[in-house]
Amino acid sequence: MEVLIMAGQLILGLSILVGLHEWGHMAAAKMFGMRVEKYFIGFPPKIFSFQKGETEYGIGAIPLGGFVKISGMIDESMDTDAMSKEPQPWEFRSKPAWQRLIVMLGGIIVNVVVGIFIFIVIAYNEGDRFLSSAEVNKYGIVAGELAQEIGLKTGDKIVKVNGKPFANFSDVVSSEVFLGSNSSYTVNRDGKEIEIDIPNNFIEKLSDPEEKGNFIRPLEPFRIGELVPGLPAEKSGLKTGDKVVSINGTPIRFFHEMQAELQKLKGKSATLVVQRGNEQKTIPMSITDEGTIGIMSESLLNYTTVDYTLGQAIAIGTQDAFGVVYNNIKGFGKIFRGEVSASKALSGPIGIARMFGGIWDWARFWQLTGLLSMVLAFMNALPIPALDGGHAVILSYEIVSGRKPSDKFLENAQKVGMVLLLGLMAFAIFNDVWKAVF
Structure with missing residues (x-):
């Protein structure tokens, strides 16, 4: 069940972020009069789609990405037949370079805005x-x-x-x-x-x-907080607010001491002495095979x-959002300096799913979704062909030099970029599996 919850959170989070990212490209393209042929969340094979105007909207079976097909643009579809024809006024390649640059940056901009918005809402609702x-x-x-x-x-x-x-x-x-x-x-x-x-x-x-x-x-002094129904603590009569004094005669003051003592007693019986109000009570109970009794601790430290x-x-949320980008830059710096191995630092879908955890916690979900939105913006901004950043570099060169690269160059750059991205994705997935198994 935990695996399904992890996968569900990952798919929902990525679907939201990828959908908004591709919407950013589509909205910018339509604003400049470009024809958008397809807008898909997920990769083929197609599960469902419908046609509205000139655009086919759909959902793909592989929920780890998405795409927008803009007429006259060399992308992952590598539709070279269409590119061999005369440019049409509604095509991407017919528009000024500055408009094409805004279209390529549209997804990154939306992800940055979404990430900042999520962190602002979290800061406002939860404080610190x-x-x-x-x-x-x-x-x-x-x-x-x-x-x-x-x-x-x-x-x-x-x-x-x-x-x-x-x-x-x-x-x-x-x-x-x-x-x-x-x-x-x-x-x-x-x-x-x-x-x-x-x-x-x-x-x-x-x-x-x-x-x-x-x-x-x-080091936290503690008392008993919430009790898990059906587990030993509740069955034996332990109550919220009790303070554990000892377990089998071993004095207990801090929560980690109780955890350590319970681990020694897996699957056995134990006698707990607890302070309840002005009196001490002796409570016998069994310990689960995992070394737990089914309680949530309540810290007695003052938060x-x-x-x-x-x-x-707004100020704190924005700072937290851009802090994610800053940390990614520092992390890559450690990899390039050889201080950290790429296999340890990089995670793929499995690693990200594990970050969400096996319990559906909406606060944690939105925290991680905001973080992933900023990471997605950062990764897409990298100057790698086939990524938005790679397209942006080429378009910036065109704006500065006044010379447009040939379609053949763009096709080859796209191919190189796709090979790099597929290789990186394969490495990340294999790395996840390796870390999970070994």
Whole structure:
């Protein structure tokens, strides 16, 4: 079921973004009087289509893209027969270069606008909820295996990031830290300050969603939050608001301590002592084979909540949207410098689906859809033949030089671009499968 939910979110998100991207091309083309023959979400074979005016609108069976067929334009269809005829007034090739450039940039512009809009709405509706550095450092951090690899320990208090104090715990695990070079933490350990260097290729290990949660998190005192119906916690009489004092005599103060103790007791029985109001209760219960009892924890740390005005949301949402592009540029920089391998950094459809997760969470869905909209704009802007950016470079050359490249050159450039893109897609899919299996 989780696989179907992942796939459903991926298909819906990509269909929205690709549909809007191709609509951007179509709207610009129609604005300048160009004939749009086809507008499809998904690639052939065709599932459904209808004709309206000069344009056939349809849905393809392969939901990982889409296309617009504009008369007189050399594209992935490679319709060279049509290109051998005399140009017609309604064709792409008959229009001025500046109009053709706007058509090619139409999809990128729409994706940028959509991405910014999504991030603005998220900022306005949700505001921000975070842990301050002072609140985290009441108790320090839980250091997972990856954190321990670089020298962090549970109980460390991070006081500086890259030599500077921080206000928000999210700054500790931000892209500035992992996509930058020579990053470091300054930690307070037993009253002494220690520098912890972060390897430049550390982002490779954090690229796997399962590993990312194995880095650091705050040490959190907790109480029982929501109970999952039908699982041991509810069946045994545990209640929302209870505080776990011990499990089989082992004292419990922080949530990670309870998790660790339950993992030792998979499939066994345990005795929990909980604080309920002014009295302690002893509750026997069974532990699932996964080492869980069916609760949601409620942190007793004090989170700071900030609501944004519309003006603030516009500024913050725009900044967050373009931050995605900036992070992609920095990520490619790490690949080109050899600090990160492409196989670790790049993800295809399977990797993206795993980012959505196996639970349908609309807040997460729109967050990732906004991110993908900006990534789609960035990737399409790359100066690779067959991508919008490649067409834009050629058209910019034509505008500056006044000389239009030959149709033969454009055909060959399109072929080279298609080979590169198909190779990249094959690599991404194979890489996803390899990481999932091995």
